[in-house]
Amino acid sequence: MKIMHIADLHIGRTINQHPLLADQSYMLDQLIKEVDHQQIELVIIAGDIYDRTLPSKEAVQLFESFIHQLNIERKLPVLAVSGNHDGASRLGYGKEWFRTHQFYLSTAIEDCFKPVTLKEIDFYLLPYIEPAEAKIYFNDDTIQTHKESYEKIVEEINAQKNSGRKSVIVSHLFIQGGQESDSERPLSMGAVEFVPQSVFKGFDYVALGHLHHPFAIQSDTIFYSGSLLKYSFSEASQPKGYRLVTIDEGVKSIFMPLKPLRDLQVIEGDYAAMIDNHQSIESEHYYQFILHNMRHIKDPMTRLKAVYPNLLELRYAEDSKADKEIKVEVDERSDIEIIEQFAMNMTDEPLTHNQQQIIARLLKEVQHETY
Structure with a gap:
């Protein structure tokens, strides 16, 4: 079985108030082309479909168009879970009707325990769960952390799992040891959001969302797909795309990079050189500039945007250096x-x-x- 594993679409996202719907639409079109080219048989969406609990009309329409092309036009099964950005109850409206068209959407704990079985493979769909939800569902006041919540859920899944079939878990969480970036909204404070890799021992493939780097974790069975686009300048060097998962006698997961409509880049230099574009920078990309010799310039952002209309963030190089030094001091x-x-x-x-x-x-x- 050939599977496309994606996550963290964050449809409706903005960067510094700049809307990204056109960029997201372009990337979703690339995914549709890959579905046809790779002859994908199943699409997994591991959470954070939208960027807000109450997405805009335009964001909803874009996702509906994407799902229609996959699920209705190509008749592909789609497995999806809600993430911490999604409004689970609102997203889950109509999910029972969606199932009749093989669009399986999990937004609550009770959705976790009955697997979706396709080609003799059991898929368990675990949405993002707050510890308070798990505490109420299981009537267990000892549940205080994400670790304890997911341990309890997976324990119940394991109790009924068919050992004669391959099993896949789809979820949205922070696996212990994963690499963060600035654009992931924290699940909670401290270490209570971490879930150890050992919780998912015994599953053939764990398809995750939440961390935006496709190589956020090193594991033989646990994989993040990464986000659809670069959603903060801390992600400027990260590749974006999807995971091509093949399940037959074994399981293989390969990251497949895709080229965005506009790249997100961080450039450091001198103000005078940048205003004259001595580096011949392509103006259509999104930029964060970190510039020297700019203190004496009045309204430098307006002047630079006349040359680089997609400049989204401007920093003084001296301030940026001080921030880095503080961070290194703390990290050590x-x-x-x-x-x-x-x-x-x-x-x-x-x-x-x-x-x-x-x-x-x-x-x-x-x-x-x-x-």
């Missing part, structure tokens, strides 16, 4: 050192020995729960 410290510095900044007093012991114990408990 241990957790306890960062907490001690924070306490000193807030109270002007160092932590007591007893406070240090309590924090060290709590950090150890968090690390133990995370893995």
Whole structure:
């Protein structure tokens, strides 16, 4: 079976108030062409279909057109789950009717346990679940984290799983050890959102969404597809596309890059050289400029946009360098050192020995729960 694994479409997304619908439409058209070229038999969408709980009319129409081409015109099964950006209850409206057309949409815990079986492969669809939802569903007050939520759900799936068939899980979550970028909305604060890879032991393929880098995790069975487009300048160097998954005697997942309508690029240089375009930069791409010798220029953004109409962000190089130095300084410290510095900044007093012991114990408990 040949499968297209995509996620994090974020239809309706903007960057610095600049709408990306035309760019998203272009990429979705590329995916349709790939479906035909690769003779895809099934499409998986692992969450964050929309960028907002209440998507715009134009965003909904774009997704409907994409699904119509896949599911109605080509009669392909589509498996999808809601992500943390999606409004699950609104997205799930009509899902029982959709199933009659082989568009299987999971937006609630109760959707997780009955697999969709296609070509003797069981697909389990796990939407993004808040710990509070799992606590209520299972009537279990001990559930406090995403790890505990997904452990409970997968435990029930394993109890009824058919060991004679291959099994695939589709979900939207932060796998422990994954690489983040700036455009992923945090699931929660601290380490409670992490889900260990061990939770999904025993599944032949785990198709994930949430992290936008297609190589955010290194695993033989767990894969992110990455986002449809570069949605922040921290993603400027990331490839974008889809995963081509082949399931027969074994399982193989290959990342297939696609070229966007406009690229997203970060360029550092001198203001005078940029305003004269000495580097012969293509003006149609989206840019973040980090420029030197710009403090004396009045309204530099307006002047630069006359040359580069798709300039979306402008930074002073001196400020950017200071930000990087602060980040490196923080990254090189241990957790306890960062907490001690924070306490000193807030109270002007160092932590007591007893406070240090309590924090060290709590950090150890968090690390133990995370893995």
